[in-house]
Amino acid sequence: MIEKRWIPVAEPTSEQRATAVDLAAQLNVSPFLATLLVQRGVGDFEAARSFFRPDLSSLHDPFLMRDMDKAVERLTSAMAAGEKILVYGDYDVDGTTSVTMFYGFLRTLYDQLDYYIPDRYTEGYGISTQGIDWAKENGFTLIVALDCGIKSVDKVAYANTLGVDFIICDHHRPGEVLPAAAAVLDPKRDDCAYPYKGLTGCGVGFKLLHAFCLQNGLDLEVLYPYLDLLVVSIASDIVPVTGENRVLAYYGLQRLNTSPRAGLKALIQIAGLRNVLDITNVVFGLGPRINAAGRIKHAREAVRLLLCENEEEAGEFATQINKHNADRRKFDTSITDEALSMIQQDAWISGAKSTVLYKEDWHKGVIGIVASRCIEHFHRPTIILTKSNGKAAGSARSVPGFDVYEAIEECSELLEQFGGHTFAAGMTLPIENIEAFRQRFDKIVSSRILPEQLTPMIGVDMEIELEEISWKFYRVLKQMSPFGPGNMTPVFVSRQVHIAKKPTIMKEKHIKFEVYQGQSPAFTVIAFGMAHIYPDLMNGQPFDICYHLDENTFREKTTLQFMLKDIKFGEPTWKQSN
Incomplete structure (x- = not known):
């Protein structure tokens, strides 16, 4: 068992202590609770009221997001002209909930519509040439990409040559060049002044629908039934539950606990979640099951379940997805055992500041989970690689305080593609580059990681x-x-x-x-x-x-x-x- 560090929050200043005393009196709570609130940025009665009673009216104006006007204009004109629109999303929880929300909402207004989820194994992450070709062959002229696309410069350029436009709704870090899409929505764009940067891909898609409703005079109440999907994305993508996300999660959980859609209700039942659902229940109870469809079979199954309106049919879909999750657990357990053994038996790897492991027959669908499991035992940045389409495909996970994305970016000349966040990323590289990548990555980690970051806190x-x-x-x-x-x-x-x-x-x-x-x-x-x-x-x-x-x-x-x-x-x- 690894020794853990107990790290206290910053010692309150004399001003914060005084604020806590005043707040305790105003709210009639103990000084301990008032101090907790002050630690979380709640400093007066009005702030406390907003904190305890989040309100959807406090959501930011979606048109503050760069390119939102362009996105709404392109979507509205496509619908007015009867163009075929393809809703395209990644195969993880954020992607599948995004597609379900966007397609589910739009189909109540428009019928020249379909959705597309890339195959994890034959197409890989993000926008694929295969997906663009399918869109062209089937007469689609507009693709709305959700939870992916921000770094798909070449793919969007290819689509443009075919007369297929893109609206990109992403929340990952952009590269130096943005895709030449009709609109690129991403609050992490350097030139985007949107006040809240922590949205999920589903959250960015929600803001586009929010703007669409405002522009077209639709009551926002028609959007709120989709908040049960949005909270699943917020919980499962491990984004901050602060600001706008906190408001959306608060109301999403209310809906999840009172009137969830048939697919989520079936998942809740099959997962045996009997108490009031919170973020943790969603992360461990619902998220893995939705993810399992794309990991073991195809993520279209998850979207079918989440779109389902018949409870009996939803129960059948949920049973199948639950079986995929059971299979995923078996792969997860066996591959984790194998990975831990590889670390323990290799003197160089066990003594390194990072872990990079490769085995060609590991199941690609669980390597991210295995990376997280390895960190539980060896607390350091970890990348698990397996063979996919003749290349090494990998998932990276990090430890608190260390930016694994930046470390991977410094190895970019050894990679074919990569993307992700501070604490999680994915990549593809030639198999012959694995050893050089392992050495380079560990050198970068060793030069930057602090000793205390190698101990769980x-x-x-x-x-x-x-x-x-x-x-x-x-x-x-x-x-x-x-x-x-x-x-x-x-x-x-x-x-x-x-x-x-x-x-x-x-x-x-x-x-x-x-x-x-x-x-x-x-x-x-x-x-x-x-x-x-x-x-x-x-x-x-x-x-x-x-x-x-x-x-x-x-x-x-x-x-x-x-x-x-x-x-x-x-x-x-x-x-x-x-």
Whole structure:
């Protein structure tokens, strides 16, 4: 088990402390909760009201996005002229939810329409020549590309020679040259003044529909039923749950929990998600199943499910996708075991600051997942490669604070193509370049990565005494959701707590125990995958715990419980300064 660092948030300034005191009085909450709010940029009553009660009226004007006027004009003119429009999206969750949302909305107004998802294995990521040729052969003159296309300069140029226009809705980093499309929507464009940069591909598509509705006098209420898809993209693409995303996620979760579309409802049921859904449920319960269609079979299956309006038919589609997910898990487990063994058996790789592994028969659909699994064991930037169409295709994942995209970009002369984000990227390269790439990538990582970035960290919001925790405390905490990057579930440290009674080991891997501190009541602690701490718990010495709060309902009785993130025995090793 890797030793973790507990990292406190920045010590509040005297001004922030004063703000927290005022806010606690205004909101009638504890100073601890007021401090949490101030840490998250909530400094007065009005800001708190907006934070606790997000409002769709606060969404930004979509026409602030560069090229939005061009995009709406091209889409509107295509519909007026009866042109055939192709909705084109990537094969992951963000791409398939984007296509479902855009196609699903547009088909209520227009019928010269179809959608296209590239095959992960024969076409690869992004805009493909095959997809453009299919559009031309079938009479499409406008392609709306969602969650891809920002770096498809050559492909868009090729489409232009065929008389096929593009509107690009992307959220990945642009290259130095933008595609010559009819419109390029991407808030990460250097020349785009759109106030919020963290949208998903589905979010950029939503803003185009938002602008289309405004331009054409359509009530925005017709768009809101698609927010259940948008929150799935926000959760699964691990983008910040701040600003505009937080508003969209808040209302998306409401819809997901009250009136989800038939396809999502079927997935929720087959995933066994019985409690109120939050971002975490979506990430681990729905996202992998939607992704599994493209990983194991074809992502069109996911779009078919999400477009489905018949509940019985949706149930059949969901059953098939759930089977794909079970197959994905098998590949994931076996390839992860193989990858970890390769690291342990190779002295150079095990001693490097990065991991780059290649095996030609690994399943391309799970290599990103395997990269993440390897980071759980060897905390460093990781790239997993496999053979695809005669090339090495790879997925990269990073560790907090290290920009893996920039490191890959510096190896660009060894690559055929690449794209992605700070913490995740994809690439293709000639197989004969793998060893040179491995050496170059590790050299770049070694020169830039800080020693502390090679050790897993847990961000801690504050140290708290157990006697401060109550149902009122927890109810206010819940209202700070939806939680996610940029507004993570608050994490607490409580020091020198004692075991209240003998722990229980569950399923040989997990452990459940109770703790108290001074005169506090006892609280139940759940520690997944941590049965090995049993002997230390039983030695009678106090210990420090790092956790977040949750609730558990069993036999109609609901209790507060702690979800353990880490534990430290012996002398206290972490202390927040006063």
